[in-house]
Amino acid sequence: xxxxxxxxxxxxxxxxxxxxxxxxxxxxxxxxxxxxxxxxxxxxxxxxxxxxxxxxxxxxxxxxxxxxxxxxxxxxxxxxxxxxxxxxxxxxxxxxxxxxxxxxxxxxxxxxxxxxxxxxxxxxxxxxxxxxxxxxxxxxxxxxxxxxxxxxxxxxxxxxxxxxxxxxxxxxxxxxxxxxxxxxxxxxxxxxxxxxxxxxxxxxxxxxxxxxxxxxxxxxxxxxxxxxxxxxxxxxxxxxxxxxxxxxxxxxxxxxxxxxxxxxxxxxxxxxxxxxxxxxxxxxxxxxxxxxxxxxxxxxxxxxxxxxxxxxxxxxxxxxxxxxxxxxxxxxxxxxxxxxxxxxxxxxxxxxxxxxxxxxxxxxxxxxxxxxxxxxxxxxxxxxxxxxxxxxxxxxxxxxxxxxxxxxxxxxxxxxxx
Amino acid sequence: xxxxxxxxxxxxxxxxxxxxxxxxxxxxxxxxxxxxxxxxxxxxxxxxxxxxxxxxxxxxxxxxxxxxxxxxxxxxxxxxxxxxxxxxxxxxxxxxxxxxxxxxxxxxxxxxxxxxxxxxxxxxxxxxxxxxxxxxxxxxxxxxxxxxxxxxxxxxxxxxxxxxxxxxxxxxxxxxxxxxxxxxxxxxxxxxxxxxxxxxxxxxxxxxxxxxxxxxxxxxxxxxxxxxxxxxxxxxxxxxxxxxxxxxxxxxxxxxxxxxxxxxxxxxxxxxxxxxxxxxxxxxxxxxxxxxxxxxxxxxxxxxxxxxxxxxxxxxxxxxxxxxxxxxxxxxxxxxxxxxxxxxxxxxxxxxxxxxxxxxxxxxxxxxxxxxxxxxxxxxxxxxxxxxxxxxxxxxxxxxxxxxxxxxxxxx
Numbered sequence: 001x002x003x004x005x006x007x008x009x010x011x012x013x014x015x016x017x018x019x020x021x022x023x024x025x026x027x028x029x030x031x032x033x034x035x036x037x038x039x040x041x042x043x044x045x046x047x048x049x050x051x052x053x054x055x056x057x058x059x060x061x062x063x064x065x066x067x068x069x070x071x072x073x074x075x076x077x078x079x080x081x082x083x084x085x086x087x088x089x090x091x092x093x094x095x096x097x098x099x100x101x102x103x104x105x106x107x108x109x110x111x112x113x114x115x116x117x118x119x120x121x122x123x124x125x126x127x128x129x130x131x132x133x134x135x136x137x138x139x140x141x142x143x144x145x146x147x148x149x150x151x152x153x154x155x156x157x158x159x160x161x162x163x164x165x166x167x168x169x170x171x172x173x174x175x176x177x178x179x180x181x182x183x184x185x186x187x188x189x190x191x192x193x194x195x196x197x198x199x200x201x202x203x204x205x206x207x208x209x210x211x212x213x214x215x216x217x218x219x220x221x222x223x224x225x226x227x228x229x230x231x232x233x234x235x236x237x238x239x240x241x242x243x244x245x246x247x248x249x250x251x252x253x254x255x256x257x258x259x260x261x262x263x264x265x266x267x268x269x270x271x272x273x274x275x276x277x278x279x280x281x282x283x284x285x286x287x288x289x290x291x292x293x294x295x296x297x298x299x300x301x302x303x304x305x306x307x308x309x310x311x312x313x314x315x316x317x318x319x320x321x322x323x324x325x326x327x328x329x330x331x332x333x334x335x336x337x338x339x340x341x342x343x344x345x346x347x348x349x350x351x352x353x354x355x356x357x358x359x360x361x362x363x364x365x366x367x368x369x370x371x372x373x374x375x376x377x378x379x380x381x382x383x384x385x386x387x388x389x390x391x392x393x394x395x396x397x398x399x400x401x402x403x404x405x406x407x408x409x410x411x412x413x414x415x416x417x418x
Numbered sequence: 419x420x421x422x423x424x425x426x427x428x429x430x431x432x433x434x435x436x437x438x439x440x441x442x443x444x445x446x447x448x449x450x451x452x453x454x455x456x457x458x459x460x461x462x463x464x465x466x467x468x469x470x471x472x473x474x475x476x477x478x479x480x481x482x483x484x485x486x487x488x489x490x491x492x493x494x495x496x497x498x499x500x501x502x503x504x505x506x507x508x509x510x511x512x513x514x515x516x517x518x519x520x521x522x523x524x525x526x527x528x529x530x531x532x533x534x535x536x537x538x539x540x541x542x543x544x545x546x547x548x549x550x551x552x553x554x555x556x557x558x559x560x561x562x563x564x565x566x567x568x569x570x571x572x573x574x575x576x577x578x579x580x581x582x583x584x585x586x587x588x589x590x591x592x593x594x595x596x597x598x599x600x601x602x603x604x605x606x607x608x609x610x611x612x613x614x615x616x617x618x619x620x621x622x623x624x625x626x627x628x629x630x631x632x633x634x635x636x637x638x639x640x641x642x643x644x645x646x647x648x649x650x651x652x653x654x655x656x657x658x659x660x661x662x663x664x665x666x667x668x669x670x671x672x673x674x675x676x677x678x679x680x681x682x683x684x685x686x687x688x689x690x691x692x693x694x695x696x697x698x699x700x701x702x703x704x705x706x707x708x709x710x711x712x713x714x715x716x717x718x719x720x721x722x723x724x725x726x727x728x729x730x731x732x733x734x735x736x737x738x739x740x741x742x743x744x745x746x747x748x749x750x751x752x753x754x755x756x757x758x759x760x761x762x763x764x765x766x767x768x769x770x771x772x773x774x775x776x777x778x779x780x781x782x783x784x785x786x787x788x789x790x791x792x793x794x795x796x797x798x799x800x801x802x803x804x805x806x807x808x809x810x811x812x813x814x815x816x817x818x819x820x821x822x823x824x825x826x827x828x829x830x
Contacts, residue, residue: 076784087726137438179695180441180451181458183483193440199698243737251701255740257733288766290740293701299767307722352690352730357627359653360690360718360730360754392691392730 051272059100065093099314115273116319120338122150126401209237274317310345351391364391448659450693456662457670463490481510489669504617505677537568575678584792585753590780622652622717652717656688681709690730704745719752760823805829
């Protein structure tokens with residue numbers, strides 16, 4: 001089966017191409033001992049991927065990251081500087097371990113099967129909506145809507161792809177805050193409570209970045225452990241938040257915050273056709289600018305070096321139309337879904353995961369679900385999803401978008417890699 | 419299908435309006451806004467005999483409102499009034515009809531060198547320090563119904579004076595006691611050269627687990643402080659959320675001291691950020707008025723640099739930096755990181771701020787050689803000077819001696 005799926009060679013006399021050699025190597029390792037089912041290749045396709053072993057390795061890496069982080073934190077004892085990578089290792093390691101366990105459970109339920117060719121990726125263009133949390137009396141916590149975009153350009157020869165991603169958006173209405181001090185006891189016209197509204201705020205958000213993914217050869221050698229494909233990534237990014245306090249009032253001031261991530265690098269590990277672990281990290285530079293009350297000129301200056309930036313994600317594909325219909329009729333559309341859990345080591349948007357006295361060290365946790373629906377033979381797909389963010393409270397979000405045809409050359413094999 | 423739509427409609431209705439309550443109706447004192455309410459509640463006390471006491475802004479002339487500048491508690495018929503800040507303070511006392519004509523008040527955390535007096539409008543009666551020479555003053559105050567009386571305090575200052583900063587005591591109050599002994603010497607040395615020590619500032623983490631016995635020990639240790647101690651909570655002081663333990667024992671976390679020509683603003687960042695309502699008050703809190711110097715102290719550093727120990731809400735930290743830049747704050751002081759760090763040039767817009775992290779109060783500093791002690795800030799007409807006084811633990815005979823930064827070195 002593997003041989004038949006390998007690309008035909010134009011050579012007639014002999015030597016297999018490197019891809020063929022790797023595929024044949026995968027074929028050799030595909031067979032496994034009946035008593036060691038857990039270490040078998042997860043699909044019959046070559047090259048082999050031993051998903052259970054890969055996840056056990058990831059779990060071990062996660063535990064090691066946690067151990068290293070604990071060692072660093074113990075050694076430095078809450079001192080500055082050295083605690084910076086350690087706290088990312090805590091979050092990233094925990095996510096790796098959790099993802100590996102979740103992936104194992106999903107694998108037992110069938111999520112190690114062959115991947116769907118139309119894998120869920122960010123919509124080419126879409127709308128995100130993050131819901132405001134229930135408000136205190138006379139306060140408002142506005143929803144945030146963003147126009148997001150993420151077109152892909154695939155490189156020739158299945159070498160990788162470049163994604164340009166970004167968003168523009170902001171709060172849908174003013175945020176209002178009250179002063180809850182008990183000195184305020186008088187009724188206030190137009191308000192339900194005696195706590196006066198003391199702050200109004202609007203927020204504008206803009207982000208732009210590029211995500212370059214380059215495939216590494218797989219397997220790297222004939223005697224590979226076949227733990228799954230991997231990619232290297234480079235993701236420079238800039239995020240800007242412009243917050244207007246007391247808009248329209250004499251006390252109006254503007255705070256403009258910029259996070260620059262010029263050197264974020266990462267890697268993706270395909271633990272099975274349907275499961276991936278992705279990690280990014282890099283330095284961060286912050287710019288804080290402001291306009292004084294009543295002044296429209298934003299006073300900008302130099303950068304501050306910020307804490308280490310990092311992300312860790314575990315994705316599991318859940319295709320819904322891989323099996324033929326029971327009545328044998330052809331499907332009118334293909335549907336694929338993806339569940340993702342992630343940790344972002346940045347509290348730039350005011351989200352941080354705290355517990356007990358551990359306050360101010362970790363970034364937010366994310367859980368997301370996305371479904372892509374593509375009518376048969378359509379070049380365009382529809383994608384929708386929902387998510388939750390845990391960090392200084394719980395925030396729910398939803399999104400809907402369209403998936404346009406990718407630019408460049410579509411990958412010929414293992415389409416679901418990126 | 420109809421039941422689906424009905425359920426969605428009910429959910430939307432509940433989410434949009436039905437759940438809004440006044441702030442902190444269901445208290446969770448790990449939330450900073452709940453502590454704002456608590457610290458203001460505890461700055462006012464109505465005795466069972468209908469005498470109302472309120473901490474006020476120093477210039478207040480009427481007792482119609484109050485300000486979280488202290489902690490009022492009733493203990494065996496005596497009102498204990500712990501002044502939160504150093505320098506100027508005011509406490510109003512007002513009796514209702516039928517109230518007794520005298521109330522005994524024990525002022526706590528008042529500088530022995532301060533002038534304290536009873537203000538009856540046209541008559542000012544001095545209140546002398548207690549016999550033991552500590553930070554307490556006890557006064558039996560005559561009160562008449564509907565005739566408010568003020569207790570006021572102020573500390574006179576020479577041209578130069580000193581303030582000491584140290585944070586993060588946590589599991590090592592014994593080391594902090596050594597630091598406090600050194601601060602007693604600092605007070606004596608300062609008086610000799612006419613640079614008095616006017617305040618000891620502790621920006622958070624006085625305890626490890628917010629337990630009552632820990633607060634008991636810290637309060638007992640602070641009894642021997644030579645000058646007023648100004649505090650705000652850290653993350654270790656607030657994480658038992660059922661009660662506002664810190665505020666009940668030590669008073670407000672968000673407050674202002676006006677001592678000599680310094681305006682010292684304390685911000686409660688125990689939850690990794692200041693309360694949103696406090697953020698709205700920053701322009702007022704940072705308004706230096708007649709003060710020459712403006713220092714802001716908090717537990718979590720607003721600028722975390724390369725540490726992993728910043729605010730949980732970096733957006734609010736950066737907004738605070740912007741407000742500090744607008745107000746030309748002279749110095750930010752923080753703790754949280756158990757180390758001594760001097761961020762001498764934090765760029766905010768076209769201005770620069772300076773922040774010192776002084777988590778050297780005794781808490782565990784890792785496997786290396788610890789550096790305990792305090793930062794001395796000397797304020798004068800030509801600005802402020804900073805240096806570090808190391809107080810080594812037993813077994814080390816002297817300070818380490820290496821330079822700390824271009825602007826922060828060991829004190830002579």
